[in-house]
Amino acid sequence: MIRAEVELTVPFHDVDMLGIAWHGHYCKYLEIARCAMLDKIDYNYMVMKATGYVWPIVDLQLRFVRPAKFGQCIRVAAELVEWEYRMKIKYLIADLETGEPLTKGHSIQAAVDAVTGEMSYASPAVFLQRLGTKTDVY
Amino acid sequence: MIRAEVELTVPFHDVDMLGIAWHGHYCKYLEIARCAMLDKIDYNYMVMKATGYVWPIVDLQLRFVRPAKFGQCIRVAAELVEWEYRMKIKYLIADLETGEPLTKGHSIQAAVDAVTGEMSYASPAVFLQRLGTKTDVY
Amino acid sequence: MIRAEVELTVPFHDVDMLGIAWHGHYCKYLEIARCAMLDKIDYNYMVMKATGYVWPIVDLQLRFVRPAKFGQCIRVAAELVEWEYRMKIKYLIADLETGEPLTKGHSIQAAVDAVTGEMSYASPAVFLQRLGTKTDVY
Amino acid sequence: MIRAEVELTVPFHDVDMLGIAWHGHYCKYLEIARCAMLDKIDYNYMVMKATGYVWPIVDLQLRFVRPAKFGQCIRVAAELVEWEYRMKIKYLIADLETGEPLTKGHSIQAAVDAVTGEMSYASPAVFLQRLGTKTDVY
Numbered sequence: 001m002i003r004a005e006v007e008l009t010v011p012f013h014d015v016d017m018l019g020i021a022w023h024g025h026y027c028k029y030l031e032i033a034r035c036a037m038l039d040k041i042d043y044n045y046m047v048m049k050a051t052g053y054v055w056p057i058v059d060l061q062l063r064f065v066r067p068a069k070f071g072q073c074i075r076v077a078a079e080l081v082e083w084e085y086r087m088k089i090k091y092l093i094a095d096l097e098t099g100e101p102l103t104k105g106h107s108i109q110a111a112v113d114a115v116t117g118e119m120s121y122a123s124p125a126v127f128l129q130r131l132g133t134k135t136d137v138y
Numbered sequence: 139m140i141r142a143e144v145e146l147t148v149p150f151h152d153v154d155m156l157g158i159a160w161h162g163h164y165c166k167y168l169e170i171a172r173c174a175m176l177d178k179i180d181y182n183y184m185v186m187k188a189t190g191y192v193w194p195i196v197d198l199q200l201r202f203v204r205p206a207k208f209g210q211c212i213r214v215a216a217e218l219v220e221w222e223y224r225m226k227i228k229y230l231i232a233d234l235e236t237g238e239p240l241t242k243g244h245s246i247q248a249a250v251d252a253v254t255g256e257m258s259y260a261s262p263a264v265f266l267q268r269l270g271t272k273t274d275v276y
Numbered sequence: 277m278i279r280a281e282v283e284l285t286v287p288f289h290d291v292d293m294l295g296i297a298w299h300g301h302y303c304k305y306l307e308i309a310r311c312a313m314l315d316k317i318d319y320n321y322m323v324m325k326a327t328g329y330v331w332p333i334v335d336l337q338l339r340f341v342r343p344a345k346f347g348q349c350i351r352v353a354a355e356l357v358e359w360e361y362r363m364k365i366k367y368l369i370a371d372l373e374t375g376e377p378l379t380k381g382h383s384i385q386a387a388v389d390a391v392t393g394e395m396s397y398a399s400p401a402v403f404l405q406r407l408g409t410k411t412d413v414y
Numbered sequence: 415m416i417r418a419e420v421e422l423t424v425p426f427h428d429v430d431m432l433g434i435a436w437h438g439h440y441c442k443y444l445e446i447a448r449c450a451m452l453d454k455i456d457y458n459y460m461v462m463k464a465t466g467y468v469w470p471i472v473d474l475q476l477r478f479v480r481p482a483k484f485g486q487c488i489r490v491a492a493e494l495v496e497w498e499y500r501m502k503i504k505y506l507i508a509d510l511e512t513g514e515p516l517t518k519g520h521s522i523q524a525a526v527d528a529v530t531g532e533m534s535y536a537s538p539a540v541f542l543q544r545l546g547t548k549t550d551v552y
Contacts, residue, residue, distance in 0.1 A: 064196050149304065154427065170287050296470065303441060
């Protein structure tokens with residue numbers, strides 16, 4: 001299972017005039033967890049590009065269950081749930097102390113050839129190799 | 139039909155190291171179109187709060203069809219598609235010149251009593267009145 | 277005189293829990309005005325890079341005179357005030373209706389060779405040529 | 415001496431198409447360090463407001479010495495250097511590993527009465543008391 005967790009504190013500049021983290025900022029929290037997960041399999045954005053692909057987000061879904069407040073400590077978990085044809089990652093954001101779920105969601109990324117710009121209909125071998133090697137380890 | 143369109147230009151600071159607008163910034167584009175739509179029915183965030191409710195986003199879905207680039211002019215359309223129990227808004231982001239669709243999505247907001255913090259299972263009367271009055275006009 | 281003005285509306289997601297635009301967001305307002313000014317002399321970031329240079333910001337100063345609120349319409353003016361050795365731009369943000377100054381500031385950018393990464397101690401000829409051609413026009 | 419340090423990693427969404435952290439994002443890094451410093455003297459934004467004042471930023475200066483890259487670990491130090499009439503904080507951002515300075519700057523905040531909106535020409539007693547108590551400790 002490819003999975004990573006990061007712990008974050010909701011910063012002042014993410015909180016709106018209603019006193020809660022503006023929903024759009026959660027994309028940043030997911031990005032940080034996603035990068036931590038990709039680092040674990042040595043397939044972060046720099047490696048992707050160096051090996052010929054970029055992986056734009058093509059689909060994003062978020063369900064906001066409870067609001068997060070200024071200074072609240074949160075845990076953001078990212079887990080790879082699909083990899084053969086595209087990269088689907090599930091997320092769970094929870095309060096760090098109580099474990100209460102705050103936000104759930106997923107993202108889907110598609111491999112695009114970095115040179116031609118064409119979408120790849122199967123995951124590049126270099127990505128699948130990373131998973132093969134690393135699924136034993138993590 | 140309650141609907142609004144805004145025209146935006148993708149700013150430099152929204153573009154990532156892959157040369158495209160980072161997906162999370164689209165939440166800002168939707169926010170601007172949503173606010174324009176709410177202004178049309180005189181029910182923006184200030185009015186919401188003054189009349190006793192806040193409307194946090196509880197669900198957000200985005201499909202990224204084509205990337206947007208630095209300096210690209212885009213049109214963001216927001217349209218109210220549900221209002222009785224919650225507020226569901228559909229979005230379409232398209233290239234301003236060609237009309238090519240770039241991003242599609244929707245958001246769902248739920249009315250929450252500004253004092254008690256309790257979720258309301260039907261839309262507040264003040265919101266429905268705004269629609270009644272204004273659907274004739276727009 | 278090389279100068280540009282843009283009109284912006286303070287969006288919801290820029291406003292903090294104290295009800296005013298968070299100071300850090302003004303960097304975005306300046307960026308938009310700066311890009312409009314650079315477009316006027318056909319020397320925007322794409323042209324800079326295509327002609328061999330990047331121009332990172334090396335100095336930024338901002339004085340916040342009056343806060344800006346959600347939905348407030350503002351005018352952001354950018355004016356080139358130094359160009360021989362570096363690019364210094366002065367900014368004035370004012371309320372669009374009343375003209376009341378809200379924020380003043382300046383930025384300084386230095387030319388850096390895009391290949392070697394070395395700072396250039398004089399402005400590249402291509403930039404000065406743009407000014408020569410265009411100062412007659414604007 | 416009132417001082418705090420935080421360690422951050424430059425996230426993907428802060429990096430521009432030139433491959434470096436966009437300068438405006440440094441305001442967020444300073445904000446996080448400033449909040450950590452204010453927490454140390456138990457005078458964060460919530461306490462400020464609860465005790466009758468808000469402290470908007472009135473002046474910000476930043477000197478960018480070296481760029482920061484995606485994934486770079488940085489240390490952000492904030493230190494209170496003036497407090498009698500206004501709050502002046504100095505910042506130093508450095509590479510976490512090498513200690514190389516990346517960015518230097520300061521911010522100035524003025525106390526504003528939360529009810530009347532009037533600027534206070536001396537620091538509120540509650541803030542000075544916090545310093546008196548805490549300077550012994552830190």
